[in-house]
Amino acid sequence: MLNNPTVEKLKSLKLKVMAEMVSDPDVHLRELSFEDRLGLMVEREVSA
Numbered sequence: 001m002l003n004n005p006t007v008e009k010l011k012s013l014k015l016k017v018m019a020e021m022v023s024d025p026d027v028h029l030r031e032l033s034f035e036d037r038l039g040l041m042v043e044r045e046v047s048a
Contacts, residue, residue, distance in 0.1 A: 017045040 003022055010019035018041045021029075029037050 015045055017048045
């Protein structure tokens with residue numbers, strides 16, 4: 001799976017929340033554009 005290396009890289013960068021969101025995506029977020037999903041991941045990471 002392509003996401004596994006990405007998830008591992010996010011974890012190595014100490015981006016735990018983003019890694020969790022990539023490895024276990026919310027089906028409702030698929031309706032959002034890439035930019036909106038990325039923005040949401042960044043916001044959640046900053047708030048964690």
